[in-house]
Amino acid sequence: MILRSDQPLTLIGGGAVSDAGFDAALAHAPRIVAADGGARHALARGQMPEAVIGDMDSIRAGEISALPADRLHRIDEQDSTDFDKVLRNVETPLFLGLGFLGARLDHELAVLNTLVRQPHKRGVLIGERDIALLLPPALRLDLAPGTRVSLFPFGPASGTSDGLRWPIGGIGFSPDGRVGTSNIADGAVYLAMTTAKMLLMLPTDCLGAMLDGLAEAPRWDSL
Missing domain, CATH: 3.40.50.10240 (Thiamin pyrophosphokinase, catalytic domain)
Structure with a gap:
Protein backbone atom coordinates (compact mmCIF):
# COMPACT_ATOMS: atom_id res chain seq x y z
CA MET A 1 0.00 0.00 0.00
CA ILE A 2 1.49 3.34 -1.06
CA LEU A 3 -0.70 5.72 0.95
CA ARG A 4 -3.11 5.26 3.85
CA SER A 5 -5.30 8.16 4.91
CA ASP A 6 -8.09 8.45 7.44
CA GLN A 7 -9.28 11.55 5.56
CA PRO A 8 -10.87 11.84 2.10
CA LEU A 9 -8.49 12.11 -0.85
CA THR A 10 -8.75 13.92 -4.15
CA LEU A 11 -7.54 11.71 -7.01
CA ILE A 12 -6.60 13.52 -10.21
CA GLY A 13 -6.31 11.94 -13.65
CA GLY A 14 -4.97 13.35 -16.88
CA GLY A 15 -8.30 14.38 -18.43
CA ALA A 16 -9.86 17.82 -18.35
CA VAL A 17 -10.16 19.39 -14.89
CA SER A 18 -12.06 22.64 -14.43
CA ASP A 19 -11.15 25.20 -11.81
CA ALA A 20 -14.63 24.84 -10.32
CA GLY A 21 -14.29 21.06 -10.08
CA PHE A 22 -10.81 21.33 -8.60
CA ASP A 23 -11.93 23.82 -5.95
CA ALA A 24 -15.04 21.77 -5.11
CA ALA A 25 -13.02 18.58 -4.64
CA LEU A 26 -10.33 20.18 -2.49
CA ALA A 27 -12.96 21.82 -0.29
CA HIS A 28 -13.98 18.32 0.80
CA ALA A 29 -10.72 16.40 0.26
CA PRO A 30 -7.63 18.67 0.38
CA ARG A 31 -5.06 15.85 0.19
CA ILE A 32 -4.12 15.01 -3.41
CA VAL A 33 -2.97 11.85 -5.16
CA ALA A 34 -2.30 12.01 -8.90
CA ALA A 35 -2.67 9.28 -11.48
CA ASP A 36 0.32 9.70 -13.80
CA GLY A 37 -0.18 12.85 -15.91
CA GLY A 38 -2.84 14.13 -13.56
CA ALA A 39 0.04 15.60 -11.57
CA ARG A 40 0.13 18.52 -14.00
CA HIS A 41 -3.31 19.72 -12.87
CA ALA A 42 -2.17 19.91 -9.26
CA LEU A 43 1.19 21.50 -10.03
CA ALA A 44 -0.40 24.07 -12.35
CA ARG A 45 -2.58 25.20 -9.44
CA GLY A 46 0.29 25.36 -6.96
CA GLN A 47 -0.58 22.09 -5.22
CA MET A 48 1.89 19.27 -4.50
CA PRO A 49 0.49 15.73 -4.78
CA GLU A 50 1.31 13.45 -1.87
CA ALA A 51 1.87 10.63 -4.37
CA VAL A 52 1.93 10.16 -8.14
CA ILE A 53 1.03 6.62 -9.18
CA GLY A 54 1.00 5.05 -12.62
CA ASP A 55 3.11 3.74 -15.47
CA MET A 56 4.48 7.29 -16.02
CA ASP A 57 3.82 7.28 -19.76
CA SER A 58 1.97 10.61 -19.81
CA ILE A 59 3.74 12.70 -17.17
CA ARG A 60 6.18 15.22 -18.60
CA ALA A 61 9.86 15.47 -17.74
CA GLY A 62 9.43 18.94 -16.26
CA GLU A 63 6.67 17.69 -14.02
CA ILE A 64 8.77 14.76 -12.83
CA SER A 65 11.60 17.13 -11.95
CA ALA A 66 9.19 19.28 -9.93
CA LEU A 67 8.19 16.33 -7.74
CA PRO A 68 10.18 14.82 -4.86
CA ALA A 69 11.49 11.41 -5.94
CA ASP A 70 9.86 9.66 -2.99
CA ARG A 71 6.43 10.74 -4.22
CA LEU A 72 6.78 9.05 -7.61
CA HIS A 73 5.51 5.46 -7.64
CA ARG A 74 5.97 3.76 -10.99
CA ILE A 75 3.90 0.65 -11.74
CA ASP A 76 4.92 -0.69 -15.13
CA GLU A 77 2.24 -3.32 -15.78
CA GLN A 78 -0.11 -2.55 -18.68
CA ASP A 79 -3.06 -4.74 -17.65
CA SER A 80 -4.84 -1.96 -15.75
CA THR A 81 -5.51 1.76 -16.03
CA ASP A 82 -3.71 4.36 -13.94
CA PHE A 83 -7.00 4.94 -12.09
CA ASP A 84 -7.08 1.26 -11.16
CA LYS A 85 -3.44 1.40 -10.06
CA VAL A 86 -4.23 4.33 -7.78
CA LEU A 87 -7.29 2.72 -6.19
CA ARG A 88 -5.39 -0.49 -5.50
CA ASN A 89 -2.62 1.39 -3.75
CA VAL A 90 -4.40 3.95 -1.56
CA GLU A 91 -6.68 3.50 1.43
CA THR A 92 -9.15 6.26 2.25
CA PRO A 93 -12.72 6.40 3.54
CA LEU A 94 -13.72 8.43 0.47
CA PHE A 95 -12.14 9.67 -2.73
CA LEU A 96 -13.19 12.42 -5.13
CA GLY A 97 -11.96 11.78 -8.66
CA LEU A 98 -11.15 14.55 -11.15
CA GLY A 99 -9.90 14.19 -14.73
CA PHE A 100 -11.39 10.72 -15.25
CA LEU A 101 -14.71 11.61 -16.94
CA GLY A 102 -15.42 13.33 -20.23
CA ALA A 103 -12.27 12.54 -22.20
CA ARG A 104 -11.88 9.45 -24.42
CA LEU A 105 -14.90 7.17 -24.25
CA ASP A 106 -12.80 4.01 -23.87
CA HIS A 107 -10.91 5.55 -20.95
CA GLU A 108 -14.16 6.67 -19.32
CA LEU A 109 -15.70 3.20 -19.64
CA ALA A 110 -12.56 1.63 -18.15
CA VAL A 111 -12.79 3.99 -15.17
CA LEU A 112 -16.46 3.15 -14.59
CA ASN A 113 -15.59 -0.54 -14.88
CA THR A 114 -13.02 -0.07 -12.12
CA LEU A 115 -15.63 1.51 -9.82
CA VAL A 116 -17.75 -1.62 -10.16
CA ARG A 117 -14.87 -4.05 -9.74
CA GLN A 118 -13.71 -2.37 -6.53
CA PRO A 119 -16.99 -1.80 -4.61
CA HIS A 120 -15.15 -1.51 -1.29
CA LYS A 121 -13.51 1.71 -2.53
CA ARG A 122 -16.05 4.48 -1.98
CA GLY A 123 -15.76 7.52 -4.19
CA VAL A 124 -17.39 10.05 -6.49
CA LEU A 125 -16.14 10.97 -9.96
CA ILE A 126 -16.57 14.63 -10.87
CA GLY A 127 -16.89 15.66 -14.52
CA GLU A 128 -17.80 18.87 -16.33
CA ARG A 129 -21.56 18.21 -16.19
CA ASP A 130 -22.03 15.06 -14.15
CA ILE A 131 -20.92 13.25 -11.04
CA ALA A 132 -20.96 9.46 -10.89
CA LEU A 133 -20.51 6.76 -8.28
CA LEU A 134 -21.24 3.13 -7.60
CA LEU A 135 -24.45 3.04 -5.58
CA PRO A 136 -23.96 1.77 -2.00
CA PRO A 137 -26.48 -0.71 -0.53
Whole structure:
Protein backbone atom coordinates (compact mmCIF):
# COMPACT_ATOMS: atom_id res chain seq x y z
CA MET A 1 0.00 0.00 0.00
CA ILE A 2 1.49 3.34 -1.06
CA LEU A 3 -0.70 5.72 0.95
CA ARG A 4 -3.11 5.26 3.85
CA SER A 5 -5.30 8.16 4.91
CA ASP A 6 -8.09 8.45 7.44
CA GLN A 7 -9.28 11.55 5.56
CA PRO A 8 -10.87 11.84 2.10
CA LEU A 9 -8.49 12.11 -0.85
CA THR A 10 -8.75 13.92 -4.15
CA LEU A 11 -7.54 11.71 -7.01
CA ILE A 12 -6.60 13.52 -10.21
CA GLY A 13 -6.31 11.94 -13.65
CA GLY A 14 -4.97 13.35 -16.88
CA GLY A 15 -8.30 14.38 -18.43
CA ALA A 16 -9.86 17.82 -18.35
CA VAL A 17 -10.16 19.39 -14.89
CA SER A 18 -12.06 22.64 -14.43
CA ASP A 19 -11.15 25.20 -11.81
CA ALA A 20 -14.63 24.84 -10.32
CA GLY A 21 -14.29 21.06 -10.08
CA PHE A 22 -10.81 21.33 -8.60
CA ASP A 23 -11.93 23.82 -5.95
CA ALA A 24 -15.04 21.77 -5.11
CA ALA A 25 -13.02 18.58 -4.64
CA LEU A 26 -10.33 20.18 -2.49
CA ALA A 27 -12.96 21.82 -0.29
CA HIS A 28 -13.98 18.32 0.80
CA ALA A 29 -10.72 16.40 0.26
CA PRO A 30 -7.63 18.67 0.38
CA ARG A 31 -5.06 15.85 0.19
CA ILE A 32 -4.12 15.01 -3.41
CA VAL A 33 -2.97 11.85 -5.16
CA ALA A 34 -2.30 12.01 -8.90
CA ALA A 35 -2.67 9.28 -11.48
CA ASP A 36 0.32 9.70 -13.80
CA GLY A 37 -0.18 12.85 -15.91
CA GLY A 38 -2.84 14.13 -13.56
CA ALA A 39 0.04 15.60 -11.57
CA ARG A 40 0.13 18.52 -14.00
CA HIS A 41 -3.31 19.72 -12.87
CA ALA A 42 -2.17 19.91 -9.26
CA LEU A 43 1.19 21.50 -10.03
CA ALA A 44 -0.40 24.07 -12.35
CA ARG A 45 -2.58 25.20 -9.44
CA GLY A 46 0.29 25.36 -6.96
CA GLN A 47 -0.58 22.09 -5.22
CA MET A 48 1.89 19.27 -4.50
CA PRO A 49 0.49 15.73 -4.78
CA GLU A 50 1.31 13.45 -1.87
CA ALA A 51 1.87 10.63 -4.37
CA VAL A 52 1.93 10.16 -8.14
CA ILE A 53 1.03 6.62 -9.18
CA GLY A 54 1.00 5.05 -12.62
CA ASP A 55 3.11 3.74 -15.47
CA MET A 56 4.48 7.29 -16.02
CA ASP A 57 3.82 7.28 -19.76
CA SER A 58 1.97 10.61 -19.81
CA ILE A 59 3.74 12.70 -17.17
CA ARG A 60 6.18 15.22 -18.60
CA ALA A 61 9.86 15.47 -17.74
CA GLY A 62 9.43 18.94 -16.26
CA GLU A 63 6.67 17.69 -14.02
CA ILE A 64 8.77 14.76 -12.83
CA SER A 65 11.60 17.13 -11.95
CA ALA A 66 9.19 19.28 -9.93
CA LEU A 67 8.19 16.33 -7.74
CA PRO A 68 10.18 14.82 -4.86
CA ALA A 69 11.49 11.41 -5.94
CA ASP A 70 9.86 9.66 -2.99
CA ARG A 71 6.43 10.74 -4.22
CA LEU A 72 6.78 9.05 -7.61
CA HIS A 73 5.51 5.46 -7.64
CA ARG A 74 5.97 3.76 -10.99
CA ILE A 75 3.90 0.65 -11.74
CA ASP A 76 4.92 -0.69 -15.13
CA GLU A 77 2.24 -3.32 -15.78
CA GLN A 78 -0.11 -2.55 -18.68
CA ASP A 79 -3.06 -4.74 -17.65
CA SER A 80 -4.84 -1.96 -15.75
CA THR A 81 -5.51 1.76 -16.03
CA ASP A 82 -3.71 4.36 -13.94
CA PHE A 83 -7.00 4.94 -12.09
CA ASP A 84 -7.08 1.26 -11.16
CA LYS A 85 -3.44 1.40 -10.06
CA VAL A 86 -4.23 4.33 -7.78
CA LEU A 87 -7.29 2.72 -6.19
CA ARG A 88 -5.39 -0.49 -5.50
CA ASN A 89 -2.62 1.39 -3.75
CA VAL A 90 -4.40 3.95 -1.56
CA GLU A 91 -6.68 3.50 1.43
CA THR A 92 -9.15 6.26 2.25
CA PRO A 93 -12.72 6.40 3.54
CA LEU A 94 -13.72 8.43 0.47
CA PHE A 95 -12.14 9.67 -2.73
CA LEU A 96 -13.19 12.42 -5.13
CA GLY A 97 -11.96 11.78 -8.66
CA LEU A 98 -11.15 14.55 -11.15
CA GLY A 99 -9.90 14.19 -14.73
CA PHE A 100 -11.39 10.72 -15.25
CA LEU A 101 -14.71 11.61 -16.94
CA GLY A 102 -15.42 13.33 -20.23
CA ALA A 103 -12.27 12.54 -22.20
CA ARG A 104 -11.88 9.45 -24.42
CA LEU A 105 -14.90 7.17 -24.25
CA ASP A 106 -12.80 4.01 -23.87
CA HIS A 107 -10.91 5.55 -20.95
CA GLU A 108 -14.16 6.67 -19.32
CA LEU A 109 -15.70 3.20 -19.64
CA ALA A 110 -12.56 1.63 -18.15
CA VAL A 111 -12.79 3.99 -15.17
CA LEU A 112 -16.46 3.15 -14.59
CA ASN A 113 -15.59 -0.54 -14.88
CA THR A 114 -13.02 -0.07 -12.12
CA LEU A 115 -15.63 1.51 -9.82
CA VAL A 116 -17.75 -1.62 -10.16
CA ARG A 117 -14.87 -4.05 -9.74
CA GLN A 118 -13.71 -2.37 -6.53
CA PRO A 119 -16.99 -1.80 -4.61
CA HIS A 120 -15.15 -1.51 -1.29
CA LYS A 121 -13.51 1.71 -2.53
CA ARG A 122 -16.05 4.48 -1.98
CA GLY A 123 -15.76 7.52 -4.19
CA VAL A 124 -17.39 10.05 -6.49
CA LEU A 125 -16.14 10.97 -9.96
CA ILE A 126 -16.57 14.63 -10.87
CA GLY A 127 -16.89 15.66 -14.52
CA GLU A 128 -17.80 18.87 -16.33
CA ARG A 129 -21.56 18.21 -16.19
CA ASP A 130 -22.03 15.06 -14.15
CA ILE A 131 -20.92 13.25 -11.04
CA ALA A 132 -20.96 9.46 -10.89
CA LEU A 133 -20.51 6.76 -8.28
CA LEU A 134 -21.24 3.13 -7.60
CA LEU A 135 -24.45 3.04 -5.58
CA PRO A 136 -23.96 1.77 -2.00
CA PRO A 137 -26.48 -0.71 -0.53
CA ALA A 138 -28.74 2.21 0.42
CA LEU A 139 -28.55 5.95 -0.18
CA ARG A 140 -30.79 8.86 0.77
CA LEU A 141 -30.39 12.09 -1.19
CA ASP A 142 -31.92 15.50 -0.54
CA LEU A 143 -32.54 16.57 -4.15
CA ALA A 144 -34.51 19.44 -5.61
CA PRO A 145 -37.67 18.42 -7.49
CA GLY A 146 -36.92 18.02 -11.17
CA THR A 147 -33.30 16.88 -10.68
CA ARG A 148 -32.13 14.39 -13.29
CA VAL A 149 -31.31 11.00 -11.74
CA SER A 150 -29.69 8.45 -14.05
CA LEU A 151 -28.98 4.81 -13.23
CA PHE A 152 -26.85 2.53 -15.37
CA PRO A 153 -26.15 -1.13 -14.51
CA PHE A 154 -22.76 -2.72 -15.12
CA GLY A 155 -24.25 -6.14 -14.37
CA PRO A 156 -27.58 -7.64 -13.32
CA ALA A 157 -29.08 -5.31 -10.71
CA SER A 158 -32.34 -4.66 -8.92
CA GLY A 159 -33.55 -2.52 -6.06
CA THR A 160 -36.20 -0.21 -4.70
CA SER A 161 -36.73 3.53 -4.69
CA ASP A 162 -38.77 6.32 -3.13
CA GLY A 163 -39.01 9.81 -4.56
CA LEU A 164 -38.38 8.99 -8.22
CA ARG A 165 -40.90 9.90 -10.90
CA TRP A 166 -40.57 6.35 -12.22
CA PRO A 167 -39.92 3.86 -9.36
CA ILE A 168 -37.41 1.07 -9.95
CA GLY A 169 -38.95 -1.63 -7.75
CA GLY A 170 -39.60 -4.91 -9.54
CA ILE A 171 -37.35 -4.07 -12.49
CA GLY A 172 -34.44 -6.28 -13.49
CA PHE A 173 -31.67 -4.06 -14.87
CA SER A 174 -28.73 -5.19 -17.01
CA PRO A 175 -26.22 -3.47 -19.32
CA ASP A 176 -27.65 -5.26 -22.37
CA GLY A 177 -31.27 -4.86 -21.25
CA ARG A 178 -33.20 -2.38 -19.12
CA VAL A 179 -31.33 0.71 -17.93
CA GLY A 180 -32.53 3.63 -15.84
CA THR A 181 -31.21 6.84 -17.38
CA SER A 182 -33.03 10.19 -17.30
CA ASN A 183 -35.30 9.51 -14.33
CA ILE A 184 -36.45 12.54 -12.34
CA ALA A 185 -36.47 13.29 -8.62
CA ASP A 186 -39.76 14.50 -7.17
CA GLY A 187 -37.85 15.64 -4.06
CA ALA A 188 -35.81 13.64 -1.57
CA VAL A 189 -34.82 10.27 -3.05
CA TYR A 190 -34.10 6.93 -1.40
CA LEU A 191 -32.40 4.11 -3.34
CA ALA A 192 -31.61 0.59 -2.14
CA MET A 193 -29.75 -1.98 -4.26
CA THR A 194 -29.31 -5.74 -3.90
CA THR A 195 -25.93 -5.89 -5.69
CA ALA A 196 -22.92 -3.64 -6.19
CA LYS A 197 -23.51 -3.20 -9.93
CA MET A 198 -25.46 0.03 -10.37
CA LEU A 199 -23.93 3.40 -11.22
CA LEU A 200 -25.68 6.63 -10.25
CA MET A 201 -25.19 9.83 -12.25
CA LEU A 202 -26.36 13.28 -11.14
CA PRO A 203 -25.66 16.87 -12.22
CA THR A 204 -22.48 18.34 -10.72
CA ASP A 205 -24.40 20.77 -8.52
CA CYS A 206 -25.63 17.75 -6.53
CA LEU A 207 -22.14 17.02 -5.13
CA GLY A 208 -22.96 18.37 -1.68
CA ALA A 209 -26.16 16.34 -1.45
CA MET A 210 -24.28 13.27 -2.66
CA LEU A 211 -21.58 13.62 0.00
CA ASP A 212 -24.15 14.25 2.74
CA GLY A 213 -25.97 11.08 1.70
CA LEU A 214 -22.80 9.01 1.53
CA ALA A 215 -21.83 10.07 5.06
CA GLU A 216 -24.85 8.10 6.35
CA ALA A 217 -24.85 5.27 3.80
CA PRO A 218 -23.77 1.68 4.55
CA ARG A 219 -20.81 0.24 2.70
CA TRP A 220 -20.69 -2.93 0.63
CA ASP A 221 -17.71 -4.22 2.62
CA SER A 222 -19.68 -3.85 5.89
CA LEU A 223 -22.40 -6.29 4.87
